[in-house]
Amino acid sequence: MSGWEKNIRKVVPYVPGEQPKEEDVIKLNTNENPYGPSPRVKGKQLELEKLRLYPDPCASQLVKAIADYHGLKTENVFVGVGSDDVIAMSFLTFFNSEKEILFPDVTYSFYDVWADMLKIPYRTVAVDDKFKILSEDYKCPNGGIIFPNPNAPTGIAEPVSFVEDIVSANKDVIVIVDEAYVDFGGESAVSLIDKYDNLLVVRTFSKSRSMAGIRIGYAMGNEKLIQYLNDVKYSFNSYTMNMPSIELGVMSIEDEGYFRESIAKVISTRERFIKEIEKLGFTCLPSKANFVFATHERLKAKYIFEEAKKNKIYVRHFNKPRIENYLRITIGTDEQMDIFIDFLKNLV
Numbered sequence: 001m002s003g004w005e006k007n008i009r010k011v012v013p014y015v016p017g018e019q020p021k022e023e024d025v026i027k028l029n030t031n032e033n034p035y036g037p038s039p040r041v042k043g044k045q046l047e048l049e050k051l052r053l054y055p056d057p058c059a060s061q062l063v064k065a066i067a068d069y070h071g072l073k074t075e076n077v078f079v080g081v082g083s084d085d086v087i088a089m090s091f092l093t094f095f096n097s098e099k100e101i102l103f104p105d106v107t108y109s110f111y112d113v114w115a116d117m118l119k120i121p122y123r124t125v126a127v128d129d130k131f132k133i134l135s136e137d138y139k140c141p142n143g144g145i146i147f148p149n150p151n152a153p154t155g156i157a158e159p160v161s162f163v164e165d166i167v168s169a170n171k172d173v174i175v176i177v178d179e180a181y182v183d184f185g186g187e188s189a190v191s192l193i194d195k196y197d198n199l200l201v202v203r204t205f206s207k208s209r210s211m212a213g214i215r216i217g218y219a220m221g222n223e224k225l226i227q228y229l230n231d232v233k234y235s236f237n238s239y240t241m242n243m244p245s246i247e248l249g250v251m252s253i254e255d256e257g258y259f260r261e262s263i264a265k266v267i268s269t270r271e272r273f274i275k276e277i278e279k280l281g282f283t284c285l286p287s288k289a290n291f292v293f294a295t296h297e298r299l300k301a302k303y304i305f306e307e308a309k310k311n312k313i314y315v316r317h318f319n320k321p322r323i324e325n326y327l328r329i330t331i332g333t334d335e336q337m338d339i340f341i342d343f344l345k346n347l348v
């Protein structure tokens with residue numbers, strides 16, 4: 001090892017789902033939304049001449065649109081470059097004690113990567129044999145808590161009362177609820193942020209707003225939390241939100257009709273898809289997300305994953321304990337899901 005190598009921050013990076021280079025694939029592996037952004041986003045004329053200027057470091061227009069949408073004050077909203085950026089900033093800001101932070105053993109696989117990179121001690125808490133998070137397991141000394149609701153990759157959602165149970169039992173630490181998938185049928189904990197100053201709720205434009213490519217995420221919480229987050233962000237990089245993101249993000253928020261319509265389509269396709277594949281010997285966890293976590297009674301998940309890929313259908317397989325025999329299948333259009341169902345019929 002060279003002398004300088006011992007001073008490097010060595011990390012094992014998060015591995016995102018594959019983005020295949022070939023066209024004409026059916027891509028059900030990264031929980032994107034098949035319907036695309038609102039026509040208002042697509043029709044927006046950007047004044048590219050303005051790009052010579054720095055963007056508004058506060059992204060005020062977007063923060064205001066998000067705050068109004070949720071009935072909050074702008075002081076309750078923080079925006080970032082996708083919820084990955086928002087959550088990374090939150091780890092840096094709020095998880096600063098010697099105590100372990102807690103998150104489920106089966107969950108978004110970025111949490112342990114951030115904790116490792118930022119040298120935050122952590123402990124994973126096992127979900128039960130039905131893959132449910134148990135709130136009682138989070139009532140012990142800790143340095144902070146994060147979990148997605150609905151959880152990923154299981155898709156299982158818990159009611160607001162469940163979130164409140166955890167938040168109220170942990171008033172001395174920050175509890176982050178990652179609501180990346182909540183619009184597909186979950187219950188949001190946003191209503192609790194007035195009541196609990198230790199709760200941060202994180203959302204994204206990547207799934208329900210079908211804008212993964214724009215990279216917008218946001219956090220909502222007590223003004224003090226948002227102030228602390230902004231202090232860290234401005235100590236790191238002031239201009240995270242570029243001008244097109246700010247403007248197009250506002251356009252999306254303003255088109256509630258389109259938003260509701262595309263979510264309803266995803267939900268109805270999800271319910272139909274679950275029924276169809278259960279006839280083929282699959283068991284699906286109860287999903288309130290834009291994906292389904294499924295296992296087959298006979299065929300190994302890895303085998304199905306590989307065969308699907310040979311047929312240009314991409315789904316996600318995690319080679320990890322407890323879930324290696326499950327596939328996470330993003331809900332695409334009805335036509336895409338029908339092609340996948342036909343493929344499964346042949347395979348089974």
Ligand code: PMP
Nearest residue numbers: 082083084108148152180204206
């Ligand atoms: N949280 C969860 C649970 C996710 O699955 C994802 C998507 N990979 C994210 C956060 C991050 O999404 P984005 O950075 O696109 O907002």
